[in-house]
Amino acid sequence: MKRILLFGNPNVGKSVLFSRLTGVDVIISNYPGTTVEFTKGYLKFENQTYEVIDVPGTYTLEPTTKAEEVAVKILEDNFKNKTEGFETIVINVIDATNLERNLNLTLQLINKKLPLLVALNFWDEVKHRGISINYQKLQEILDVPVVPICARSGEGIKELIKKLKYAKISNFNFNIKQKWEKIGNIIDSVQQTSHKHHTFLERLSEISIRPSTGLVLSIIILFLTFYITRLIGENLITHIFEPLFNNLYLPTIKKFITKITSSEILHNLLLGTTPQPMESFGILTTGLYIPFVVVLPYIIAFYLILGVLEDIGYLPRLAVILDRFIHKLGIHGYSFIPILLGFGCKVPGILATRILETQREKIIATVLVLILAPCIPQSAMIISLISPYGIKYIFITFIIIFLNGILISFLLNKLFKKTETPELFLEIPPYRIIHIPSLLKKLYIRIKQFLTDAVPLIFGGIILVNIFEISGINNLIVSIVGKIFMPVLGLPKEISSIIILGFLRKDVSIALLAPFKLNIHQLIVSSVFMTLYMPCISTLFSVIKEHGMMISFKIFLLMLIMSFILSFIIRNFLVITIPLL
Amino acid sequence: MRKDLIQLKQGEKAKIVGILGKNSLCKKLDALGIREGIEIIKLSTISSKGPVIVQVGNTQIALSYNIAKKIIVEN
Numbered sequence: 001m002k003r004i005l006l007f008g009n010p011n012v013g014k015s016v017l018f019s020r021l022t023g024v025d026v027i028i029s030n031y032p033g034t035t036v037e038f039t040k041g042y043l044k045f046e047n048q049t050y051e052v053i054d055v056p057g058t059y060t061l062e063p064t065t066k067a068e069e070v071a072v073k074i075l076e077d078n079f080k081n082k083t084e085g086f087e088t089i090v091i092n093v094i095d096a097t098n099l100e101r102n103l104n105l106t107l108q109l110i111n112k113k114l115p116l117l118v119a120l121n122f123w124d125e126v127k128h129r130g131i132s133i134n135y136q137k138l139q140e141i142l143d144v145p146v147v148p149i150c151a152r153s154g155e156g157i158k159e160l161i162k163k164l165k166y167a168k169i170s171n172f173n174f175n176i177k178q179k180w181e182k183i184g185n186i187i188d189s190v191q192q193t194s195h196k197h198h199t200f201l202e203r204l205s206e207i208s209i210r211p212s213t214g215l216v217l218s219i220i221i222l223f224l225t226f227y228i229t230r231l232i233g234e235n236l237i238t239h240i241f242e243p244l245f246n247n248l249y250l251p252t253i254k255k256f257i258t259k260i261t262s263s264e265i266l267h268n269l270l271l272g273t274t275p276q277p278m279e280s281f282g283i284l285t286t287g288l289y290i291p292f293v294v295v296l297p298y299i300i301a302f303y304l305i306l307g308v309l310e311d312i313g314y315l316p317r318l319a320v321i322l323d324r325f326i327h328k329l330g331i332h333g334y335s336f337i338p339i340l341l342g343f344g345c346k347v348p349g350i351l352a353t354r355i356l357e358t359q360r361e362k363i364i365a366t367v368l369v370l371i372l373a374p375c376i377p378q379s380a381m382i383i384s385l386i387s388p389y390g391i392k393y394i395f396i397t398f399i400i401i402f403l404n405g406i407l408i409s410f411l412l413n414k415l416f417k418k419t420e421t422p423e424l425f426l427e428i429p430p431y432r433i434i435h436i437p438s439l440l441k442k443l444y445i446r447i448k449q450f451l452t453d454a455v456p457l458i459f460g461g462i463i464l465v466n467i468f469e470i471s472g473i474n475n476l477i478v479s480i481v482g483k484i485f486m487p488v489l490g491l492p493k494e495i496s497s498i499i500i501l502g503f504l505r506k507d508v509s510i511a512l513l514a515p516f517k518l519n520i521h522q523l524i525v526s527s528v529f530m531t532l533y534m535p536c537i538s539t540l541f542s543v544i545k546e547h548g549m550m551i552s553f554k555i556f557l558l559m560l561i562m563s564f565i566l567s568f569i570i571r572n573f574l575v576i577t578i579p580l581l
Numbered sequence: 582m583r584k585d586l587i588q589l590k591q592g593e594k595a596k597i598v599g600i601l602g603k604n605s606l607c608k609k610l611d612a613l614g615i616r617e618g619i620e621i622i623k624l625s626t627i628s629s630k631g632p633v634i635v636q637v638g639n640t641q642i643a644l645s646y647n648i649a650k651k652i653i654v655e656n
Contacts (some may be wrong), residue, residue: 059612059613060608060611060612062608062612064605064608064609064612097639098638098639098640100614100638100639101613101614101637101638101639101640104612104614129639180616205641206624209624209625209627209634209641209643210625211625211626211627211628211631214627316643319643320627320632320634320643321627323627323631323632323643323645324627324628324630324631324632327631327645332645333632423644423645423647423648424632424643424644424645424648425609425610425642425643425644425645425648426642426643427613427640427641427642427643428634428641428642428643429641430641
């Protein structure tokens with residue numbers, strides 16, 4: 001089989017080209033021993049199958065980040081330590097509107113003496129920007145095929161595929177130490193620029209990186225992100241996922257299990273003990289309900305919005321605008337993305353901490369994802385439960401949680417003081433119009449990955465809860481929590497089983513507090529405590545997956561202790577400051 | 582006059598005359614085209630100690646305050 005490596009700077013439209021070249025059979029995998037991911041797919045042309053690898057974007061072959069290291073390693077794996085039976089060629093994807101910077105990598109690739117082909121992307125934009133490039137001349141100089149393409153519209157893709165067999169090792173010789181001089185010469189002979197007008201997107205870009213307007217814009221976009229995610233997520237649940245589960249799946253599986261077994265233990269294990277899919281703890285009921293009906297709709301909604309923000313090119317701007325706020329917490333602006341995701345649902349937030357470079361950033365970001373705010377469904381429940389007492393109590397509750405989150409991560413940062421805070425250094429790509437098919441493909445890949453990553457974990461969790469229930473450990477925990485902890489927090493001991501249930505699904509367990517006629521002190525304390533004492537089961541296993549047992553255990557212990565102390569403090573504070581009616 | 586990127590005013594154009602700092606920083610900057618002898622435009626500063634946004638060729642780049650302080654320019 002032949003293999004194609006798509007190599008290029010970040011933000012040059014590699015992913016759009018990748019989705020143009022490949023079919024639906026696409027796999028994301030981690031590079032062995034790292035958390036850096038790359039995507040693999042297949043292209044069929046003239047009875048030949050090519051494996052296409054979308055290599056992480058890199059500016060140089062002298063790596064400065066983890067992602068760049070992986071890019072270089074993939075190159076080395078394919079050429080130095082040749083994989084058996086594979087014939088590899090490299091397509092160097094270039095942003096034609098940014099020829100000079102991109103040629104830096106091209107010359108380094110040429111210098112490696114490997115079969116190469118250059119794809120000159122954004123060919124349609126070149127004209128608008130007042131640039132003219134003589135690509136035939138560029139081809140002569142570089143001594144490898146150069147194909148102008150526009151990945152978004154599909155122009156030039158066929159030509160590119162036809163030229164695959166002409167990929168060649170260049171005979172262009174130069175001293176790599178003088179690469180910039182050489183690049184200067186090439187630019188002088190192939191490119192001409194004339195005066196260009198500011199486009200609408202460029203003006204928008206200016207607005208989004210100015211301190212004042214940028215901040216306003218980022219607040220609007222963050223608000224819209226939450227709003228739209230919630231809208232899509234809830235509609236998917238109430239109109240599609242819940243009806244499908246309750247009306248189609250549940251009756252069928254119940255009938256089927258009852259038919260094949262009469263054993264009560266097996267019946268309880270598989271279907272649970274109560275008819276409610278949320279509380280029955282059955283492997284085939286709750287075990288599927290949580291990942292597919294509760295979490296998946298939000299994942300779909302989130303990844304869709306995230307994909308839009310990514311593909312437009314807004315995220316780097318957001319990172320820059322917010323850097324000043326979160327740099328003090330020991331992480332740079334980019335860490336805001338997982339935290340942003342975590343506001344909606346913790347699971348994608350935790351999974352997104354993968355993009356961060358250092359262990360320290362990953363841990364601080366994870367803790368922030370977990371404790372800075374409740375997830376959207378839980379927030380909704382807290383709001384509906386507290387709102388009869390007045391809107392100010394809702395604010396008090398959320399501000400307590402938020403300030404606590406800031407304080408804890410600030411302290412955590414002090415703890416890590418020995419290691420350096422990473423410095424922000426990133427390209428701000430121009431805004432681009434979204435290419436819907438590759439947006440959807442990315443969404444599809446991410447959802448597939450969520451399903452293979454998270455579903456087995458949740459499954460395992462349900463089995464564990466079942467074992468706890470059957471062996472009586474559960475009742476023991478409930479009675480210990482009820483007798484010892486609840487009185488200290490001023491809460492009735494009857495709600496301890498509900499608090500334990502919160503481990504499974506936090507919004508439902510908060511809703512279940514409604515019949516207990518708690519006073520406003522108790523409502524605020526229990527909302528804060530249940531938000532912070534433990535992540536929900538799906539999140540818990542995602543954290544373990546990303547960080548391993550030891551670090552996860554420390555994080556959870558920190559949360560448990562912190563939530564208890566905080567709840568105790570606010571309980572006593574509330575008693576003094578807010579008199580009960 | 583020589584100054585660092587922090588001192589350069591918004592919208593001003595200048596030539597890079599030196600980069601203080603380790604080789605690894607220079608390599609990182611070089612990969613994105615920031616190097617001695619090149620023209621740079623300061624587009625924006627987010628806050629007094631916040632990131633600085635510059636333009637080099639057709640590329641816009643955000644640099645942390647600490648990195649910006651190490652880039653010496655002349656105009």
